[in-house]
Amino acid sequence: MQESAIDREIKLLVLDIDGTIAGESNQIREPVKQAIKAVQAKGVQVAIATGRMYRSALRFHQDIGSQLPLIVYQGALIKDPTTQKVLRHLPVAKKIALQLLDYFEQPELRSLLSVHFYINDRLYVRQITPETEIYAQRSAIEPIPVGDLRLALTGDNGEDICPTKVLALSDDTDTIERLLGSLKQQYTPAELYLTKSVATFFEATNPWVNKGTAVRYLAEDILGLESGNVMAVGDNYNDVEMLEYAGVGVAMANSPFDVQAIAHWVAPSVEEDGVVAAIEKFIL
Structure with missing residues (x-):
């Protein structure tokens, strides 16, 4: 000390x-x-x-x-x-959110990850996975399944919507660790803030x-x-x-x-x- x-x-x-x-x-x-x-x-x-x-x-x-x-x-x-x-x-730029989604949906990753987009203090997901159910229960919130998360990033009038935060979770902590390491090589701290809040949660926010x-x-x-x-x-x-x-x-x-x-x-x-x-x- x-x-x-x-x-x-x-x-x-x-x-x-x-x-x-x-x-x-x-x-x-x-x-x-x-x-x-x-x-x-x-x-x-x-x-x-x-x-x-x-x-x-x-x-x-x-x-x-x-x-x-x-x-x-x-x-x-x-x-x-x-x-x-x-x-x-300070949300994540739509362009970056789409890039992250493309990365998460690679064949070798898609089945391992539950992807969460947070927009207007609501949780949007592709589908309700067991990991999402546990998360939602602890957080006392109702996730909104939309199939393709790209749909959540465009408003009714065609305007761009930017998520407050992007989260990918997996019970496989090695997957989360590899994800963090790989994306830290792809994005500088001036482009994206990347962290883990627990060993199973990869989180991305605005660089500031x-x-x-x-x-x-x-x-x-x-x-x-x-x-x-x-x-x-x-x-x-x-x-x-x-x-x-x-x-x-x-x-x-x-x-x-x-x-x-x-x-x-x-x-x-x-x-x-x-x-x-x-x-x-x-x-x-």
Whole structure:
């Protein structure tokens, strides 16, 4: 742990959902809720930054009583639930989305992948696969099967529609790893942001999008804070930029080792309410 981290004056706490404040139960446990309340009672504001859809993340935002905008889709959408105002929306260009779809539909990949397009906070899929059913159940959303996903990228009047995020999922983690490696060779970071949120989820967003740029926008542009006033807690590769930006970056014990390596501190696992330990150490 960097020595300076524990001396930071934290004014903003940013939390990931899955693997951080919600584990197998898909709920925030009571000790975590109470620790978050204690933080808020000290005057520290609390926000959520997640790869989830807005409609899927909203109940967690409400559970912790956050008064801040909600960062979703890895930061591609930042929306204030109180006013319903969209503060930022940076989608994937239609041309790139079509290129990704062509890649996913190669014969050797098509049967291995469930492809998700997120448009206007709705989930569009080719067909309902077992993987999509599990995802939809955990996210509490209804997927819309359209057969050919290209149809979802053109509006009724022929206008181009750009997805907020593109996701490909597979139970075969080696397939996801190969997919990530191959597409990182095809697209520069200036063209597309590519990451994994869990070992089975490949995610692609606008190149300006990641949780780090989103948290910076919330902290500096909206709240007038500096990075040193921010503590962020996450558990996976899509949290790396956020943990690097924050004055205090905390990784969960259930996170991959190279995510833990960039953190200031490693908290106990999500099933051990590790966020509580992190809050007690750095804020309370």
